[in-house]
Amino acid sequence: MNANILTKIKNLCDKDDKNSAATLAEIKKLVKNADYPDFSTIKDGDHFEYRGHEWVRLGREGGGILCVVAKESKDTPFNPDNDNDWRKSAIRKALNTQFIKTLDEDKLIPYASDLVADNGDDRYGKCEDKVFILSCDLIRKYRKVLPKWKNWVWTLTPWYINDSGDGYCVRIFNPSGELNDYYASGSNGVAPACIFIEES
Numbered sequence: 001m002n003a004n005i006l007t008k009i010k011n012l013c014d015k016d017d018k019n020s021a022a023t024l025a026e027i028k029k030l031v032k033n034a035d036y037p038d039f040s041t042i043k044d045g046d047h048f049e050y051r052g053h054e055w056v057r058l059g060r061e062g063g064g065i066l067c068v069v070a071k072e073s074k075d076t077p078f079n080p081d082n083d084n085d086w087r088k089s090a091i092r093k094a095l096n097t098q099f100i101k102t103l104d105e106d107k108l109i110p111y112a113s114d115l116v117a118d119n120g121d122d123r124y125g126k127c128e129d130k131v132f133i134l135s136c137d138l139i140r141k142y143r144k145v146l147p148k149w150k151n152w153v154w155t156l157t158p159w160y161i162n163d164s165g166d167g168y169c170v171r172i173f174n175p176s177g178e179l180n181d182y183y184a185s186g187s188n189g190v191a192p193a194c195i196f197i198e199e200s
Contacts, residue, residue, distance in 0.1 A: 035050065035051070036050070036104070036107060037050050037055075037196065039057070039065050039196070039198050039199075042057050043057065044057055044058060044059045044145050045057065045058075045144070045145035047070055047147075050103075051102050051103050051104070052102060053069050053102070054069065054070040054071060055067045055068065055069060055070060056068055056069075056070050056145065056146070056147045057145075058138075058142040058145055058146070058193075059141075059142055059145070061111070061138075061195055062109055062111045062112075062195045063109055063195070064109040064195040064196050064197050064198055065195065065196045065197075065198055066111075066138070066142070066193065066194075066195050067193065067194060067195075067196060068134060068146070068147065068191050068192070068193040069147075069191050069192050069193075070147040071147075071149070071150075072149045072150070072151060072153045072189030072190060072191045073189060073190045073191075073192075074189070074190075075151070075187035075188055075189060076090075076091060076094075076154075076187055076188070076189075076190050077090060077091075077184065077185050077186060077187050078090070078091055078154050078170050078182075078184040078185075078186075078188070079091075079184045079185065080185055081184075081185070082168050082183060082184045082185035083166055083167075083168070083184055084158040084159065084161075084166070084167040084168055084169055084170045084184045085115070085124055085158065085166060085167075086113065086115050086124070086127055086132075086156040086158075087115070087124065087127050089156070089184075091133065091154065091190055092127075092129065092132070092156075095129070095131040095132065095133075095190075095192050096129055096130060096131050099131055099192055100130060100131050103131075103194070105130060107196055107197050108130040108131070108194050108195065108196060108197075109130075109195040109196070109197060110128045110129065110130050111128065111129065111130075111132060111194075111195050112126040112127065112128045113126060113127050113128075113129065113132050113135055113156055114126055114135060114137065115127055115135075115156065115157075115158065116137075116157070117157065117158040117159065117160050117161050117167070118136065118157060118158070118159050118160065118171055118181075119159075119160050121158075121160065121161045123161050123165060124158065124161065127156075130194060131192050131193070131194050132156060132192075132193055132194070133153070133154055133155060133156050133190060133191060133192065133193060134155055134156070134173075134191070134193050135155055135156050135157045136155050136157040136171050136173075136179060137157075138193075139155060139173055139179070143177065147191075148175050149173075149174075149175050149189060149191060150175060150189075151174070151175070151188070151189045152172045152173065152174045152180075152182070152188045152189060153172065153173055153174075153188055153189040153190065153191045154170060154172055154182075154188050154189070154190060154191075155170065155171045155172060155173055155179075156170075157170065157171040158170055158171070159171055159181040168183055168184055168185075169181040169182060169183055169184065170182060170183075170184050172188050
């Protein structure tokens with residue numbers, strides 16, 4: 001439990017309060033949030049633990065603090081149907097139905113990812129999620145503070161969108177800092193990211 005939470009609890013216990021039920025409710029709320037990261041002490045590039053995952057703070061983004069997991073998950077297809085559209089991705093579905101349950105969803109800020117392809121084609125538009133994977137643009141922006149993943153990880157950036165409005169290849173990123181492309185039906189690591197509210 002961080003020192004800030006303990007100080008707040010102590011102050012609540014010390015005050016002359018005739019409404020003990022309200023005080024107890026406030027203490028319960030503080031205890032519930034006790035494991036929430038204190039972003040005033042976590043700097044860009046710092047690692048921290050939260051809800052069973054090791055995270056890295058990347059920076060301020062989308063009205064909160066953008067963080068990504070420090071250890072990628074096992075190799076997973078972007079989409080078994082070989083479609084490079086993040087909106088239809090099997091990874092997106094898993095992150096926002098399963099992985100999100102390991103977090104406190106109320107502490108996450110929805111983020112509209114830009115799905116522009118590597119060649120500038122923007123027909124996929126944007127997609128809002130509470131949990132997502134990084135785009136190539138975010139990887140470039142936060143390159144200096146990204147964790148050193150052991151394997152290639154997916155981005156949500158399509159390599160191209162063909163004339164019929166779909167495509168097969170997605171951009172991937174490796175530990176040495178190289179971007180490449182891979183068929184969406186293939187398997188690479190997944191590094192979930194989200195934007196946390198700054199205060200608990």
